[in-house]
Amino acid sequence: MQRMSAQMQGTESLDERRQAGRKRDEQYFAARPDSPDVRRRIEVRLAGGTVPMEVSNGVFSSSRLDLGTSVLLRHAPHPPQTGDFLDLGCGWGPIALQLALLSPQAKVWAVDINERALDLTRSNAALNGAANIEPLAPDALPDSQTFDLIWSNPPIRVGKEALHRLLMTYLPRLRPAGAAYLVVQRNLGSDSLIDWLSTQLPDGWHAGKYASSKGYRVIEVTRP
Template sequence: MAEQGRQHYFSADPGVASRPGQVRVELEDVQLDLRTDSGVFSHSRLDPGTKVLLENAPLPRNRGDILDLGCGYGPIALTFATRRKRLRVWAVDVNERALGLVRENAETARLGNVTACLPDEVPEDVRFGTIYSNPPIRIGKAEMHAMLLRWLPLLQDGGTAYLVVQKHLGSDSLAKWLDAQGLPAARLLSHRGYRLLEVQKSSDRSSQD
């Protein structure tokens, strides 16, 4: 039953009763009070891996759109939307309840640069300057790899992705796999049991579109 409960936030409809809550994101440069709910990833607190990413991932290096892949209720998307208000931030998730929360939280924070949508609602011609993600490792290796191979090639030439992954959930093997796919992954830091990986798309790498 515990595993079934964890799977709710990987589904379009979480299938659990709504229990609204609130999580505070408090960083040196950003403070946000975000609405959460049951059936959404880490609904009762800011996930520690997400916090590692928010505290340590570099700011975007170019003016391209930002993607928060697997956005949940939006702590990553809304933090970077606050830090870079002139950039469009795409908050993408399969969980409809999560997307509704992102929209509410963006409206409350007066962030008009956030678009929360399902994966298939992102226009085919959109490319990203930066991707930030606390990826859903527990969906399984095959699905996880398929997800990354769908989105990472949508980086602009010279674009960068930052992924935070728990060490004991396979961060090092994921980095090796990314390297093998022609997406070089470097470990930026190891903190609190998490690895922060930087994935580069080199400007001379042929497009996979």
């Protein structure tokens, strides 16, 4: 009985941990996270230097730069000097800030459903003097706005159907000769996502592997 009780306690503990993980995911997918907004200052390697940034609870990768984003920042090609860029699912803003620092004459649209993420991106842009970042919610983005470049660590854990809807909402907004770079973990379906994109994008568009590192793929989507 003691052994069975211990096994049941262990199972309950595992279930509780899984539920806690799902709750954390739900928070950063939510417009208004339930967790306390406790801000912390960290240093992040961006655009060839080290910059200060604020992070908080209820936002994706709330204590550090996550590995997938790090892979994208290291392997995506240098952005153009000018144009309209999109950071899709900006979190606390590392992708948007890298784009803004590398291309100060470009405008970087930083989109996220999470209001705390947008506020953090706004404060991190100000902290680093990046006046060319525009954080905003998806419904605040003008319907007619198109982009020369999209970078994203997309929210794979929202589920395949929601992810597909998200990508096919924004990828078609690429301008002619535009490109998108998405980072996706291999064991979470990066290769199958490439195959799916190849069937969904208009004729002449291309989706393929651009780079691989540390268990991630950087997927390139180009419009002719």
